[in-house]
Amino acid sequence: MKNTLTCREAAHLLLEDEDHDITAAERVALQVHVKICFACERFVAQLNFMRRATRAWRKHSETDADASAGPDPGSPG
Numbered sequence: 001m002k003n004t005l006t007c008r009e010a011a012h013l014l015l016e017d018e019d020h021d022i023t024a025a026e027r028v029a030l031q032v033h034v035k036i037c038f039a040c041e042r043f044v045a046q047l048n049f050m051r052r053a054t055r056a057w058r059k060h061s062e063t064d065a066d067a068s069a070g071p072d073p074g075s076p077g
């Protein structure tokens, strides 16, 4: 079993992790790669930022439904 991933494999696992659980071994390999690869480290940071932003938006849209946006039938969702 190899202990390093290519950037392509790392990116694939990162995106898989969004929708599906990845194995513990895959997660470890991913963490190792991100530690040694600046590009993928940046990619992870961007993914984490987007996840946080999405969560914050969901919370906002649930709690603050009476915003002053006016009637908008084509709400994104």
Ligand SMILES: [Zn+2]
Binding pocket: 006, 007, 008, 010, 033, 037, 038, 039, 040, 041
């Ligand atoms: Zn990489």
